[in-house]
Amino acid sequence: MSAITGKVALSRRSFIAASLAGGAALTFEAKIALAAGPGVPDATVLNAFIRILPDNSVIIGAKNPEIGQGIKTMLPMLLADELDVTWEQVKIEQTDANEKAYGPQVAGGSTATPMNWLPARQAGAAARAMLVGAAAAQWSVDAASLKTSAGRVIHAASGRSATYASLAKAAAAQPAPDLAKVALKKPDEFHIIGTPRKGVDTPKIVRGEPLFGIDTRLPGLLHAAIVKCPAIGGTLVSHDASAVKAAREVVAVVPISSGQCPAGKQDAVAIVGTSWWAVQKLRDKLVVQWDIAAQQGFSTELYAKQAAEALAKAPDATVFKAGYADAALAKAAKVITGDYSYPFLAHATLEPQNCTALWHADGTAEFWAPTQNPGNGRKDVAAMMGIAPEAITIHMTRIGGGFGRRLMNDYMVMAAQVAKAVPGRPVKLLFDRTDDLRNDYYRPGGWHRFTAGLDASGALTAFKDHFVTFGANGKPIRAADMPASEFPASVVPDTHLMQSFLATNLTTGWLRAPTSNAMAFVYQSFMDEVAEAAGTDLPALMLRTLGAPRDLPTERPSIVFSTARARAVIERVVAFAGWTGKPSTVPGKGRGFGFYFSHRGYFAEVVDVTVADGAVKVDKVWIAGDIGSQIINPLNAEHQAQGAAIDGLAQALVWQPIVQEAGAVQTVTFSDFPLLRMDAKPAEIAISWVKNDYPPTGLGEPTLPPVIPAVANAIRAATGKRLRSLPLQLA
Template sequence: MSDIGMVSRRSFLAVSLAGGAALTFEAKLALAQTVAGVVEPVVITAFIRIAADNSVTIGAKNPEIGQGIKTMLPMLIADELDVAWSQVRIEQTDADERLYGAQYAGGSTATPTNWLPMRQAGAAARQMLLTAAAKLWGVETGTLTTSTGTVLHKPSGRSIAYAALASEAAALPVPDLAKVPLKSPDAFTIIGTPRRGVDTPGIVKGVPLFGIDARPPGMVYAALLKCPISQGILVSVDSAAVLGVKGVMAVVPINSGSVPKGSNDAVAIVAKSWWTAHKARDLLDPKWSTAAQAGFSTESYAKQAALLLGGAAQVDLAKAGNVDAALAGAARTVSADYSYPFLAHATLEPQNCTAHWRTDGKLELWAPAQDPATGRSEIADMLGIAPDAMIIHMTRIGGGFGRRLMSDYMVMAAQVAKGVPGRPVKLLFDRTDDLRNDYYRPAGWHRLTAGLDAKGAIIAFKDHFVSFGANGKPLRAAGMSATEFPGPVVPDMHYGASYLTTNLNTGWLRAPTSNAMAFVIQGFLDEVAEAAGIDLPELMRRTLGAPRALPAEKGRPVFDTGRARGVIDAVCSVALWTGKPSTVPGKGRGFGFYFSHRGYFAEVVDITVSDGAVSVDKIWIAGDIGSQVINPLNAEHQMQGAAIDGMAQALVWQPIVQEAGAVTQENFHNFPLLRMDMAPRAIAITWVKTDNPPTGLGEPTLPPVIPAIGNAIRAATGTRLRSLPFVLA
């Protein structure tokens, strides 16, 4: 995924820090003032306010989706501000990119995007406090130091709490961000230390934090009835019977964003309770126009893909040398077909949004959104209102995995709110709504061929990739990188693509593209290594070659072969990898590597196969995300969770099945999730720190575990499985 929502550090900090107190979060902040004897906290910048007791409230600007960002970003500010973590209080900001810069949860971009800006925000506020103290005492700023929320003047022995300086500091001009001194890593007191998630106690206690928990006064509910075939259009609906149900308030035709403006593809029933609205759907008899979409099916896709794989690729993604001639002259060739299915996100919190079309003309929303700015833009376009006519409160998100990068639930909730102005209304999907109206990870098919020389080196590599697209371009999340390894290091190579059409909406699933490509490429390379008489780690080492940066597509991170080699060697060392098969029947060990979202990860998986069932015994992970692990406790949780998520994709999640244009899955009985007792007994984590800026962690651990499991199945059973999920006969 590209770095959507990236802005320059200086552009957003210049806005968010300038004027200090004029910029607020949670609409609660104010200049120091005494009201009925209560001293209000002082706003130092858009991100920081200081209370009279010297506690510091820090605004967390990005959506919290379980990745720990609500804790991690304030850690960066707090460390540079030089306060104790025990002094810190954290509040979620509203969505307002003019104040806070990009507010986005996707692509593991939060760390690389905010590593310097958040530190600069804290350092700038600290510098303002130092300047205020220097003016108060009539000394040079350079003679002052800080510690745990206190300014110190060691020559005179004086000290003063930040709280006593806050009002003066807030009135000062913002220092030049390029010149604000930042701490050296050896001076960090918060960064690099384990910190519990700020919301964890509340989650355990059931505190209402999530979008589904929103309860503004006077709220009513909306249930959704959407066309069962994606992109079908509502022709008519008779709402008389529904409006006669006690408690039902309105029936509102709406557009999910999947059909042209001016058309509708869904109906919302508004009632005083969600259950009333939900049950009243049975009384509707909508007429849909679906003839153009009814021919799409899982079966037809597979047949079309097989035909396309047998011909020439429609589009060249990358080409070097003469791959066909090189393959013809190779000492040995290896060929295989790999495939993977459509997948749903299956978030535990179904899609929801609460919206209020207020009497003052403002639209107020409570949204568990990964990309609230896009939601704002799409609502403005759909309803013809100004973007700044909206107030968006970001709630905690109960699972997203990329699903909530799409804004359909926000757009539909806004339309419903407009249909019942003056009262907040919560639009809530049920589980079937959620599974059948997802933005699915697209299916894909690959036909791969590799040519080896007499020494077992890869001299030619070819992949014909089939997925979904139109006009020679892939649909969202259905693409393949032109620099997919090992293409850039093979002298004769060809990556080509062909595209099918579909009526399904496609979207990013955690570690998008990578979750599929790692399975395909690393699974196939394991076959190549077997043909060469070596193991996969050794094939990777030889193919990676000398440490160097490989060419990258514009806007994409550069792939460093030395960093790749570093994690491969590390995981093989800690897992005591020998490359030799287990002597215990049913036991197998597999390896996988992948570079994605700026992170380098290599993994070893031990499995047991018994009566056709695969259980994962242990996973070893080595990861390189740069020079600094900001919150080691959360980082470990992210790595463990991502590996388990990859296990689910490999072993548990069932393909989304489409018949006559419609998705057939209804609930977790036919789209099961991984159960707690399926998790491995241990996940061992090793960090490989390198002299590179820190990068994100929510996604890059996931991809390698999928091929590692597949390769372990091969080692345990002698069977090579080339489609997901892995199923042994």
């Protein structure tokens, strides 16, 4: 194994394939993906994920990027349970990026559980079947007469048993089973799935061991700092690096493209040297001329002005239309209107963007990358560098915060260009905090003008939303869309959802619970206004509006919205929190509710706040969540739900708008974009799970959206003031 490349010799075996959610295919080869690595020369490979060691311990490969969502622990739990070993026998290793071997490898959209729930278990069960087959052949007995337990195959009739280690080599020679036909455990047979397990990396993180991309250290490592065009989309005209190159630490000065400017142009210059501290201090000596003429007209102030003008005009497009909303509003007993807005937001990951790259003499490239989407990173690098995707090796490091930012791989593309300029030496490209905040893929801002109609009984009969956001060529840009099924559109007979578009030079992207984080705030806050006008509370209005249990279509044919599941979490949180719908008798105290369906998860939340001297303190959050039949790792599920709620509180109360002037982002440090502090965390975030017979789904995102409107509605209850823009500020 090379000390620099980390490559291993690979051999091949037949493929085993299984269907994944959405029609993708998981393929894995018994020996292509996990060869016996350093220190385990006698390991026996059963399939792409499983190696059996001579001491009867098992190495399981964790295939997905780990960003703190616990997937490095959770996916191996599925394999280990079906393999039928104890958790104490398991050692976990992060795999490289290899979709041909492992299937899709992405951290985004809370998709890991629904995509891997069956395939991962099938992979474990297939390995178990091979071990049982080996024992059956060795003992000349029927495989059906054998049982497994704690890494042993047992023949009760004869009293014989054998460890997996003793059977491993014979098992590896067994025919690969058909994954669709392997016998899976019943839920009451699980002994790892459904039990609380600590994160496998937690001890190393506590000890400060190097796990993250920023920690990458390789022999001969060089460092790169960037000077980036101040306005996204601008391009490099010229640069004078003579003063920089005079420094003894500098190895190269390289014009590069982030991929955020027109093809064939550059929008950054990398200074490469023996110390990142040295090269980043030299950036002020680089003389650069930029072309930013086309970007200078964009500003936060202008967006607000254009949005107001757009709301006053006819919309550009219809997102969803049912019935005749205008006619229904004209005869409504009561009409409610409200304008809501939210700003551009950055991801503000604690670990700034970074990537280490090595360009080999044979034209291949190797990366150590904290990427949420290595497959797209491979494609982006291949396209930028003009090499085959197969020429790229990606080692996935742990990620110090992603939240969607690292679904975009500009840092990989930039590192590749720098590495090619210094072939044979690894180079780590690292953003500083200002680079990170000024060159994000931002959550786009938006403005909504709502109108709702109630009949004489207080039922919601008509609904309109004119949504102004950012787009080009009559379509929303990335992450600026609005679902046609946005509740209550699918249940109100006369509904019209409309959209208008503004231009921007900012690159946009998905922020944790994308689209949902914004839509939940505006829709559930306005629905609270509607409930107030109807003389009821929001949970009651929601239950009435949801109507009878039924499944409603969404934009994705594989996903439906179940009104029964929605009702169940609303009813659970109302009971869980002791919701009465009555105002608090204590001045400054308020309680708010929010519901949202996103990323296949149903969540209803109640928030208690105290407002004193214009400051909002969140006292407690109650969460009722439905993510299907199984909570795979209850300890991690609790942490994920609590963490997502805290993230939502930060968006609601603390994160400041990204400010843009003359095309350039002015937000440069955490003083401009503060994070939520420990003392602002609620004293308690209580969670109740609603289980059912539906397949389990993901948890990284769906807890976040409802807490934002719940806070806004609680502030209304505490103060009588309705806050219609984020962040929620009383003064």
